[in-house]
Amino acid sequence: MTIETSRRGFLTGVAATGAALLVGFTPKGVLAAGPANAQLNPFVKVAADGTLTVILKHFEMGQGTTTGLTTLIAEEMDADWATVQIEFAPANDALYANLLFGSQGTGGSTAMANSFMQYRQAGAAARAVLVQAAAQAWGVAPADITVDKGILRAGDHSAHYGTFVDAAADLTPPAEPVLKDPAAFKLIGNATLPRKDSVGKTDGTAIFAMDVRLPDMVYAVLLRSPKFGGKLTGFTLGEAAGVQGFVDAKALDNGAGVAVYGTTTWAAIQARDAITAEWDFSASETRSTPQIEAGHIALLDAPQYEAAAGVTRADSGAALEAAAQVVEAEFLFPNLAHAPMEPLNCTIAATETGVRVYDGCQFPALTKPTVAGILGLDPEQVEIETVYAGGSFGRRANTVTDYNREAAFAYAALGGTRPVKLVWTREDDLAGGFFRPVAAHRARIGLDGDGNITGWDHRIAAQSIMKGTPFEAFTVHDGVDHTSTEGLADNLYAIPAMSVGLSDWTSPMPVLWWRSVGHSHTAYAKEVALDMAAKAAGRDPVALRRELLADDSNTDQRRLRGVLELVAEKSGWDTPLPAGRGRGVAVHKSFGSYVAQVVEVSDIDGAIRIDRVVCAVDCGVAVNPDVIKAQMEGGIGFGIGHVMRDKITMTEGVVDQANFPDFEPLRMPDIGVIEVHIVPSTEAPTGVGEPGTPPAGPALANAIAAATGKRITKLPMTDHGIEFV
């Protein structure tokens, strides 16, 4: 999903700008001081010993929120970075909503974008009352107090924040706390600030959901239908009872499968292997991949919906009719699994008033009512303890909270008598659906005699991610699921008469957003097709893009052109390469950020080696430059790894890939140096978790075409004549 935030005057420095920017945020309400305790507001706790704890409304899946949100409060409070503690917030939509969603959840690369002003205001408000309390205690004016690394000073007075916690709790925080002048930032924009999660993740002490252990807990795995949409009709225990550590096996109430419980994960897995189950496949997906792909391509002939504002196929058709030449390409994108390193899992245990869910929880706003509903509880009886998530790439956020739901059923099936940890194996993960949808595209680009683009008819067929979900109202308009066409129907190039048609594929197999959502295929189709047009027109790919983004009065074009020009400069685009080597460029805006990449490859005896990737990003204010670089590096690796060789396929509705050897992840030798350059900016911060991914695949494809002449429009590349070294 694309989420826009207002940019104008963003860093002019006063809270009023921020309050106006952030929907639903009223500083007075949120920052009202509670009773005399250390929690100054929902985001800031100060202990009597001066320890500052920042409460994080977003979870950490690696994207850097533990560092990013903490930076904002530590900055406004002039805290000591080395000693600031972090805590994940409980599930509470009223206090911890994502201001762009209206409920608590992480996704769409919005964590920093929606929190930037809110967290700064929370820090500034906490600082204001603490400074006021110190001023009263010392008999000085608040303006005479300075703060450095959490120590307040005025004249001969010196004390840490904790000294004034009790007194501050009786004070009313300012409704509009004064924020720091950006010129005085010490932490925001600091490229050497260490990550908050680095130590625990390098000595084995960081607790992921998979590491949660509770007294008397049992481990459970689920025997699921081998085909999507199958219902359990019965099962036979077989030799399972003889497995050491086997506890029980229960059919789930919703027919989704058999929960198999053990005293260890291994016992549960072993017992599951011994159980045979019978299924009703009458409502299942039973097709195979060739049929599914052909079905998508057939849909391109007659689009159901028009997705580009104000342009129809009649307009683009007329332009194509009159064109001197037409460049045509058909694209096919496979299903892809997210395969986060930490397989999905969730633990549920009884509390005195209900249950507690232990999860690397991405959408508490959905998990809480879902678990409550299954267990017959009020949502208030469900607590969520959020712990580190070992990656997500979108998988942990889904509209039906699938694995939380399963854990609730598995907990209930055992009578709620013991804590239950439901664990997915990697095999469960790759066979489990919620994939990036298959997508087919067809591009027809018309060029006039001078090589100018005169029209573009683009068609997409894909299964809708959002239709039928609670998010439908946000992204589906006039039948068009924006997440199927984003980045293309609203692309930034000045192209006369560009139409975008969309058709929905339907299947009982659930599909899901996968790092960068629709952009994961639209950017590839757009940037490769444009490269083909440049080639046909005899134009330089950078020069053509620059020309299509020439309008200085259009902020989007100006910023996208900015990253294009920066990447061209940093990659040495104008320096010719020897034969057998090639560069490819791609640019794309997603999640509010502008990214351009140049990939450089060598043809080594017919195999491709990826030598270097240069990336330029404009994501507004760079709060944590090193985290931004890390997200670009990771996003590029994710984008390139999957286009190289990954796919999920099916034979009669059963997934063909079992484990990593069949869904081979990017590995260290696959990719050379990645350089990231950040455009300095005072605009509002925008997303970084996803925007690095979309341009990486097409930049690689364009580099391969430059080096070898081979144009790869069907993925993965290794299925279509490309070998890598």
Added chain:
Amino acid sequence: MSLTLKINGEDRQITADPGTPLLWVVRDELNLTGTKFGCGVASCGACTVHVDGEPVRSCQTFVEDLEGAEITTIEGVNGSVAAAVQAAWRELDVVQCGYCQSGQIMQAVGLLSETPRPTDDDIDSYMAGNVCRCATYQRIRAAIHMAAEKMEG
């Protein structure tokens, strides 16, 4: 069967069937959860531990083969190589989600113990079995070089 395993310098009594992977004993019975489950088929390296100083995949190492062996997990790894590796990892902020990093670090300690000044190619080939879905590879490579420099002191 009843077994004694020497883990992080301590003798630990366990009861497990032959064929039980070390991974699950370490995690679910001994509560050493720094060693991670990623694939179960020795294809990702998240479960890497040391057996007699060599990195192995604990998901495909079976308890009956380990009597008398010195087993080290991320919780127990120490010495100058480990200290250099962990310091470099922190200095370069290698981690993202962090789930694979215990395994990466155990593998890197193995590499630097054998080859104190590895080349990029040495690193790529020794680390190729350790998957990072966040793709932190570039930083891992840099951190290994930095650790090598730290070891030279």
